[in-house]
Amino acid sequence: MNHATSELLPDGPLLAYYGDDFTGSTDVMEAFTLAGVPTVLFLQTPSQAWVKKFSHMKCVGLAGTSRGRSPAWMQQNLPPAFASLKAFGAPILQYKVCSTFDSNPEIGSIGTAIDLGVKVMGDSWSPMVVGAPRLRRYQAFGHLFAAMGDAVHRLDRHPTMSRHPVTPMDEADLKQHLAKQTSKRIELVDLVALKQGLGQQRLDAAMGNDGPVVLLDVIDEETLALAGQLVWTNRGSGLFSASSSGLAYALVAHWRRVGLLSAPTDFPQTKGVDCIAAISGSCSPVTASQITWAATHGFDTQRMDVKAVLSADTCAVEVERLVQLAQLAVQKRVSPLIYSASGPDDPAVLGFSKLASEAGIELSQAHERVGQALASIMRRIVDTTGIQRIAIAGGDSSGAVASALDIAALTVVSQLTPGAPLCRAHAESTDMDGLEVALKGGQMGGPDFFERVLKGTA
Known part of the structure; x- marks a missing residue:
């Protein structure tokens, strides 16, 4: 060899x-x-x-x-x-x-x-x-x-x-x-x-x-x-x-x-904006602490009614409710953060199988429906408010939202926290092209993650 x-x-x-x-x-x-x-x-x-x-x-x-x-x-x-x-x-x-x-x-x-x-x-x-x-x-x-x-x-x-x-x-x-x-x-x-x-x-x-x-x-x-x-x-x-x-x-x-790669130049710091939109489908206790931190530091945090989302009869109503609350928050230049669960001990997590059964759908379909609802909410927020920076917590949620926004590709803009950079969206649509996106896995980031997305590191 x-x-x-x-x-x-x-x-x-x-x-x-x-x-x-x-x-x-x-x-x-x-x-x-x-x-x-x-x-x-x-x-x-x-x-x-x-x-x-x-x-x-x-x-x-x-x-x-x-x-x-x-x-x-x-x-x-x-x-x-x-x-x-x-x-x-x-x-x-x-x-x-x-x-x-x-x-x-x-x-x-x-x-x-x-x-x-x-x-x-x-x-x-x-x-x-x-x-x-x-x-x-x-x-x-x-x-x-x-x-x-x-x-x-x-x-x-x-x-x-x-x-x-x-x-x-x-x-x-x-x-x-x-x-x-x-x-x-x-x-x-x-x-x-x-x-x-x-x-x-x-x-x-x-x-x-x-x-x-x-x-x-x-x-x-x-x-x-x-x-x-x-x-x-x-x-x-x-x-x-x-x-x-x-x-x-x-x-x-x-x-x-071995000298094949030189030391990198300093990467640009992240500048702050006056408002972001954030959603979370993560069940991680790390994300739960970040949601709690955001709630006490000026974010408008709103819990999704998971039971309503899993029902075909009430899903659209729940999505509309959360979209309107987010739109009102953005009008006041307050950052909305919509979440489906707060940690692994959240009743929505512990009772999720039962909720899926009551809705008459398979567990995999239930997870997909929550992701699609979060994606629909974020798409509506971006389309109607003109917001230019968003944050998404949770791997499945990130996939659903990115697909709903018709983003073709991402490149890194700057650092936020290890493992969750701020990215630039590339899309055919001029409304989506240039959107700044932070995707966060459940275990990534400190308690102030969402504020860091908002205020940046500069």
């Missing part, structure tokens, strides 16, 4: 990726853009005109919704998406997963994505980088840890992820967790081997004709760069990797370490 590093980064895209949800998709875009690697995130399979417009980009992403989908859905939808991304010619094709590894064999199966992806790119091996120190995610001896507040928790004991309403994490050992989703052999290059300079030796020993998945520990900047080195120097004629944004951070760390 050729381990030599070229003197220059190759021409064309360096990485193409499919994001398993919309908020996580902006995370990779932020990581590369802040490092000086131009990146665009398409929100739908791009036309040739959009491909030409962004032909100078070194990283190309496609936002998806597979995190909440079944293996059958993935088998039908992921191969064409992967094929469209492979056409950009990048040496690495990534299936971008959440840094908390949200998945199980029935929903958002990362193993299914790997099985499909290696058929597109070849199966010499499939690296997996999940740790991302900038996001306070750490992988040690194959076990995943994530911070919340001042504490770092093993994922199966994490206050949020161990109680996730759809994909609760009951196993922090990623080899064990992933083995429930794929029959592929799964190996590990641990942090001790990396720090002792034995990473390549361990990787060589793990190789085989069966194309193993190889987890790479990341706990700090040193192991991050060493993981990036293993991926880049062993990319061969092409690799498929199911990884978090830790892969982007790892590649950047390696490229900088």
Whole structure:
């Protein structure tokens, strides 16, 4: 195997990726853009005109919704998406997963994505980088840890992820967790081997004709760069990797370490605006604390009546009620924030299955209906108020809203908080083109996140 590093980064895209949800998709875009690697995130399979417009980009992403989908859905939808991304010619094709590894064999199966992806790119091996120190995610001896507040928790004991309403994490050992989703052999290059300079030796020993998945520990900047080195120097004629944004951070760390990438220039700070519109479909306690904080700091927070939204007879009435309240708030130059739940203990979350049953619909349909209602509300707010900056919390909500706004692509404008940058929307419609959008996953941001979107960082 050729381990030599070229003197220059190759021409064309360096990485193409499919994001398993919309908020996580902006995370990779932020990581590369802040490092000086131009990146665009398409929100739908791009036309040739959009491909030409962004032909100078070194990283190309496609936002998806597979995190909440079944293996059958993935088998039908992921191969064409992967094929469209492979056409950009990048040496690495990534299936971008959440840094908390949200998945199980029935929903958002990362193993299914790997099985499909290696058929597109070849199966010499499939690296997996999940740790991302900038996001306070750490992988040690194959076990995943994530911070919340001042504490770092093993994922199966994490206050949020161990109680996730759809994909609760009951196993922090990623080899064990992933083995429930794929029959592929799964190996590990641990942090001790990396720090002792034995990473390549361990990787060589793990190789085989069966194309193993190889987890790479990341706990700090040193192991991050060493993981990036293993991926880049062993990319061969092409690799498929199911990884978090830790892969982007790892590649950047390696490229900088060997002089292939210079230090980035300072990114513009975010300027404030007088009013934003925000919605949340997140069940995370982190988002719940952000909603509470916003309510006591000048935002007009309004709870969606989930029961009303799930009923075909009352959904339109509830949407209209919230739209009118938001319009009144914007007229007063107050920022509206509409939310469907406040943390995992919210009655709307604990009783959601019962509400879906009473409405006579499947659980998946119920989740989709809430997302569509939030999307319809945001579309109406943007159309009728002329607001130019919006915030969306929750992966499924972000996908629904971005689709409702007919946004073709996003690029990063500036930083807000790690993992949730401020983006510029690119759209055919002049009303939507230039809209500023912040997409936030459930675990991202401090208590003042929504005010940070409003007031910026300048």
